[in-house]
Amino acid sequence: MAHPLLAPGFTTRPWWWEAAEPPQRDASLPDHAPIAIVGGGYAGLSAALTLQRLGRQAVVLDAERIGWGASSRNGGMVSGGLKVAGTGLEKSFGKDQARAITGAAAASFPFIEETIAREGIDCDYVRCGRYAAAWSRGHYDAMARRAEGLAEITGLPVTMLPKERQREALGSDHYHGGMLVAATGSLHPGKYARGLAAAAERAGARLVDGVRVQGIREQGSGFRVATDKGELRADAVLVTTNGYSLDQRGTALPWLARRLVPLNSYIIATEELGEDVIERLFPGRRMVADSKRVLNYFRPSPDGKRVLWGGRASFRAATAEDTAPALHAYMTACFPELKDTRITHAWTGHVAFTFDHLPHIGVERGIHYAAGCQGSGVAMATWLGHNVALKLAGAANARFALDGLPFPTRPFYSGNPNWVLPFIGEWYKLRDRIDRLAA
Ligand SMILES: Cc1cc2nc3c(=O)[nH]c(=O)nc-3n(C[C@H](O)[C@H](O)[C@H](O)COP(=O)(O)OP(=O)(O)OC[C@H]3O[C@@H](n4cnc5c(N)ncnc54)[C@H](O)[C@@H]3O)c2cc1C
Numbered sequence: 008m009a010h011p012l013l014a015p016g017f018t019t020r021p022w023w024w025e026a027a028e029p030p031q032r033d034a035s036l037p038d039h040a041p042i043a044i045v046g047g048g049y050a051g052l053s054a055a056l057t058l059q060r061l062g063r064q065a066v067v068l069d070a071e072r073i074g075w076g077a078s079s080r081n082g083g084m085v086s087g088g089l090k091v092a093g094t095g096l097e098k099s100f101g102k103d104q105a106r107a108i109t110g111a112a113a114a115s116f117p118f119i120e121e122t123i124a125r126e127g128i129d130c131d132y133v134r135c136g137r138y139a140a141a142w143s144r145g146h147y148d149a150m151a152r153r154a155e156g157l158a159e160i161t162g163l164p165v166t167m168l169p170k171e172r173q174r175e176a177l178g179s180d181h182y183h184g185g186m187l188v189a190a191t192g193s194l195h196p197g198k199y200a201r202g203l204a205a206a207a208e209r210a211g212a213r214l215v216d217g218v219r220v221q222g223i224r225e226q227g228s229g230f231r232v233a234t235d236k237g238e239l240r241a242d243a244v245l246v247t248t249n250g251y252s253l254d255q256r257g258t259a260l261p262w263l264a265r266r267l268v269p270l271n272s273y274i275i276a277t278e279e280l281g282e283d284v285i286e287r288l289f290p291g292r293r294m295v296a297d298s299k300r301v302l303n304y305f306r307p308s309p310d311g312k313r314v315l316w317g318g319r320a321s322f323r324a325a326t327a328e329d330t331a332p333a334l335h336a337y338m339t340a341c342f343p344e345l346k347d348t349r350i351t352h353a354w355t356g357h358v359a360f361t362f363d364h365l366p367h368i369g370v371e372r373g374i375h376y377a378a379g380c381q382g383s384g385v386a387m388a389t390w391l392g393h394n395v396a397l398k399l400a401g402a403a404n405a406r407f408a409l410d411g412l413p414f415p416t417r418p419f420y421s422g423n424p425n426w427v428l429p430f431i432g433e434w435y436k437l438r439d440r441i442d443r444l445a446a
Pocket residue numbers: 045046047048049050051068069070071072073074075076077078079080081082083084085086218219220221247248249250251252254257258259272273274304317355356357358377378380381382383384385386387388
């Protein structure tokens with residue numbers, strides 16, 4: 008019997024796909040591509056767009072459909088590399104390089120805004136700001152210490168909101184206050200993926216569905232790309248497979264997979280709610296993310312009718328349907344008035360973390376790559392794709408600070424973290440409970 012919280016007609020397709028399901032395209036493989044891009048998400052599409060604008064012909068291959076991966080499943084929260092600023096960079100890289108890396112990451116935010124405007128992408132984009140909700144008093148104090156630096160990095164206001172004023176930003180008393188960050192927008196990820204693909208196609212890129220790359224080897228001055236539909240010759244190759252890099256059916260670049268930790272992130276959509284409810288829960292209609300290690304992120308849908316609630320509901324290989332009740336429980340802990348509100352959609356997708364918590368572009372055995380956005384890649388993947396394209400076309404004016412950094416892996420790590428994730432998940436949940444108790 009279906010779980011009572013699941014509405015009639017419940018589906019595990021992303022809610023975004025109701026308006027913008029990634030369409031089926033041409034599935035025929037060309038013999039040759041001047042530049043072959045493996046992976047048709049934001050990174051691959053943005054790279055293709057920039058390459059075409061620079062007069063370089065790009066062919067994008069996706070094993071599923073263009074935009075099928077994280078790029079049409081995410082929360083649609085657009086932020087400018089702020090996670091990078093909190094990774095203890097100075098200790099690893101020294102002051103100057105740390106500053107360059109932080110600046111390069113933050114530049115992803117104006118870049119995506121500019122891309123959406125320039126290409127006229129209809130994706131419900133709004134610069135709405137974000138409320139970072141503090142899970143404990145200690146987390147609030149840590150945010151307050153970072154606020155000034157974040158304002159400096161983003162060039163936009165960052166304001167602390169103590170618990171007694173929290174209801175100005177969030178219709179809940181669940182958190183210990185939080186931080187309002189102006190440099191955040193919201194969009195419809197499915198429409199953005201579709202619009203970016205259309206922009207790349209208009210500029211002349213060829214987008215090919217249903218071709219899984221199974222290996223890439225150098226030959227002469229170019230490459231032979233082995234796929235499940237035959238072989239393709241390419242003068243240059245870029246791999247942007249991110250959280251989907253490791254697959255039993257064929258992995259494009261195993262070296263990259265060994266440096267990425269794919270994790271499932273899950274989202275539920277509620278049934279439609281009254282406008283008054285959404286106004287009460289999300290005054291200002293900002294994006295919200297909390298500071299828990301087992302993070303929650305949530306928002307009103309772009310049409311202002313539903314709550315979309317996301318999180319890392321499971322560290323096991325669980326289905327979206329299995330995890331939906333847990334996400335619902337997190338949601339009602341924050342918004343008790345939604346306890347009888349049912350779920351119409353629940354879905355999941357893969358994000359990619361890295362061992363140094365940084366996104367990377369670079370070259371391995373002549374093969375370019377862009378990956379590792381730590382679950383925050385709407386702006387960042389778009390930006391990485393653009394930068395790797397500038398480099399491929401020989402058009403970069405200066406070195407990009409996230410290019411060619413040491414890209415760590417771990418001994419015996421193949422790219423599949425599933426055996427260790429449940430232990431990490433339990434440890435994170437315990438730390439969250441301790442932080443809250445210590446508040
Ligand atoms: C549930 C969820 C919520 C998220 N929320 C947010 C958010 O609110 N804000 C934010 O900034 N980020 C968010 N993210 C992260 C963001 O979506 C990603 O960082 C971004 O979309 C990554 O884009 P990409 O192009 O690198 O990879 P993807 O969009 O994942 O594309 C990779 C593509 O590679 C293809 N592929 C893999 N292997 C092969 C192969 N061998 N041959 C051919 N093709 C292959 C796959 O089919 C896939 O389409 C979220 C992600 C998820 C899953």
